[in-house]
Amino acid sequence: MEGKELKYIKIEADLKEMIFSGKIRPGEKIPSENTLAAEYQVSRQTVRKALNELIHEGYIYPEHGRGTFCSDMIRHKRNSKNIGVIMTYMSDYIFPHVLKGINSVLEKDDYSIILKTTNNSRTVEVRCLEELLKKDIDGFIIEPSKSHIYCKHASLYKKLDEYKIPYVFIQGCYSQMRDTCPHVLMDDEDGGYKITRYLIDRGHKKIAGVFKSDDSQGQNRHKGYVRALNEAGLNYDPDSVIWYYTEDRKIHPYTSVKKMIETHKKPDAIVCYNDQIALYVIKAITDCGLKVPDDISVTGYDDFRLANSFGLQLTTIRHPQEKLGELAADMLIDMLKNGNGERNIVIHPEIVEGNSVR
Amino acid sequence: MEGKELKYIKIEADLKEMIFSGKIRPGEKIPSENTLAAEYQVSRQTVRKALNELIHEGYIYPEHGRGTFCSDMIRHKRNSKNIGVIMTYMSDYIFPHVLKGINSVLEKDDYSIILKTTNNSRTVEVRCLEELLKKDIDGFIIEPSKSHIYCKHASLYKKLDEYKIPYVFIQGCYSQMRDTCPHVLMDDEDGGYKITRYLIDRGHKKIAGVFKSDDSQGQNRHKGYVRALNEAGLNYDPDSVIWYYTEDRKIHPYTSVKKMIETHKKPDAIVCYNDQIALYVIKAITDCGLKVPDDISVTGYDDFRLANSFGLQLTTIRHPQEKLGELAADMLIDMLKNGNGERNIVIHPEIVEGNSVR
């Protein structure tokens, strides 16, 4: 029976219909309580009952003294207070610090992190996304895996766009999405350039490099390294660059540097992909009976400060670490509150001077 | 002013408290709207407003004509494939490795981690638990905060028992629950004993100690240290033990060790709470112009291997780290599959010999 329809249910359904059909658009003000009460010939309490349901379901939100507004995200599950965080690693190096930064911002707004790691594997990234899409999640922070390769699973990100679930890339970004997707990252090419330039300015001529080959950061830092050499008129010798993979990192750089030194191709300086690798390189140099920086200068990247306690302080590039995580989380929360939109932060690298350069 | 407190908020909070404290148990009927209205001297509408919030949050559910009842969450929240992990820290020291171990096991069964950290604060632990109890979570792995103090929020854990949500303690365990709650931890007293004994066996007489005062691990390692000294007939001098708190850890141990050395109370050896603190201690010794182990032996705990690259290798106690996380996750998955039951793992500490002991 039509006459049996409850009044507040009718109002609720009508408003829902208007929101879905687009008659009321995200951010737009819906009619005031009194207006609706007059329109429907009901009491204001009845209108409030209807609005209350919609508020709890996340379709609209009230602002004291201003009015009631249509939510940005047309989704049921808006107050899950869960944020999906997908990172490459969990326990290594700077990653826990980035995560800590993310968490410190999110927890202030009562968000919880659902954490996934990919071990820098594309396949795992896809699986993580698919798994998390089934869950009740308000937004994502994603550190892309193997970000130097074209992203073949862009359809999953399109799905996020469709659901209006905001996401932020951190550390790296698939090149094809760099223009459209919000991201927080460093200008790695500039970093590679600056640190190489720093060595050149201090009179180093034979500058070797150790770079990671399977992420965009490694590619970009190498690019900057080459640009600095070319600009200074120094010869770029591919043989004095050591490339390594994620899986190699504990052995390959160490043995390659040793070999490089032992075969009388001793460089003046070695630019390292990051501080972690710089430690292996320093160990290789030391094990060859040479000293840093007296015989060979070494630079790092990320300012991880592993070596602080032991006298030798790496000259490196500052990595904001926690701050980077905080920025990404701030950006995501802003998107959750104020809707999607073009946003990105590129952090310009600065050199941190230590005593590992002659 | 008391009068400023909103009435429905007060009612809501009171009911929530009763639910969490266990005064109202799952399935039980809460007082009727009219009863509450009379009790609180408010209108029935006001009571309804309060109940409505709790209904939306899932704590209670109304049944027409019968009453309003406390939810038993087990019915609503199941098979979410989410595991809540509450740890003290996120980015420091061995914690990321433990977390990695947990994740590696859970992800095989398609579980996701919802991560929370407490910074070793009891208040935060309570907040985390309350927040997570609202969510859709199948089980918990918890590293208790300030586990040396009696747990005053045991009611929350009882809540978990009632809902039949399994949980496993890791690293530490509140002493009052040690007999009943599944846990995975080390025998810290034995570890403290063994490492002190190791020093005694190598002829050290004046053995100082640096211990953390605000967790059960510190208390237990200290107990073992005292037992080893007593057993060997060595004098236990409280002045040669430095206690520090979580918040102190970066300054206090360093300055105290320096002071100890400078005031002619130089010990033969220093037993440290963990490897992290051992590094500060070594720095203090070095800064006093002394050498490790020639002048003073130093031992760590946890086998964090921070110092590996630099020649000095700490003599320490092996900490399974990733393995510990894996064991806890395995135990939890077993409980999810086969029901709760008495389970616990105590890991017996082994010494890892380095070159930091003379």
Added chain:
DNA sequence: ATAAATTTGTGCGTATGTATC
């Protein structure tokens, strides 16, 4: 089996407070 009592659900009207414009 029925009526009465209890309890939640829906709805109206009014008043006062407080934030925004």
Added chain:
DNA sequence: GGATACATACGCACAAATTTA
């Protein structure tokens, strides 16, 4: 200051479901 809009709170009436006498 005044108008508008949401927030809290009270009182009342009746409907619908359930329990109890």
